[in-house]
Amino acid sequence: MPQEPEIDWRNVVDLIQRGDPAGEETLYRTLLRGARKFLQRRLGTQDVDDRVHDVFLIVAGAIHRGDIQHPEHLMAFVRTVLYRQLNLAIGEVIRRRDSSSDLSETAQLTVAELTPEQRAIARQKVTLMEEMLREMSDRDFEVLSRFYLREQPPEQICTEMGLTQIQFQLLKSRAKARLADRMRKKLARNA
DSSP states (O other), X not given: OOOOOOOOHHXXXXXXXXXXXXXXXXXXXXXXXHHHHHHHHHHOOTTHHHHHHHHHHHHHHHHHHTOOSXXXXXXXXXXXXXHHXXXXXXXXXXXXXXXXXXHXXXXXXXXXXXXXXXXXXXXXXXXXXXXXXXXXXXXXXHHHIIIIXXXXXXXXXXXXXXXXXXXXXXXXXXXXXXXXXXXXXXXXXXX
């Protein structure tokens, strides 16, 4: 098996800080190879790709903010972020398991009618989400709606939108992050 070329992390960090997409693609490609395998072996879950995106966003954010003091040790920082994400995932599994009730008890529960207050809150959430979706760029909206609403496979989206797999993953994760950020800000203003 051919050995992969050594990556100059100083150069990658510099590219990312200057806004050059080649730096982010190199980082993302590396995370797809290593971080994905790491998380899949330990978690074996379907949301591994989303966790890899989270790791990417954390690391890229730290680079953009100038928090990386020693770029040559970037992979040590990535390992730290990976272990934290792993701990978060395990904690979520434990919380879900602890909060879930016995299935036989759950099967006997009936769906109750929503109260007027619950219906009003649900309407507000739908209105807010519609507003946020209208404010998104066409490209962000297209990627998110194709993947999450129409459940199109990434290969189809890449082909039809003229994207590489890495470009698709970056676009999707950034669009999700922007949507979540807008929602947080809007909810904070409304609170």
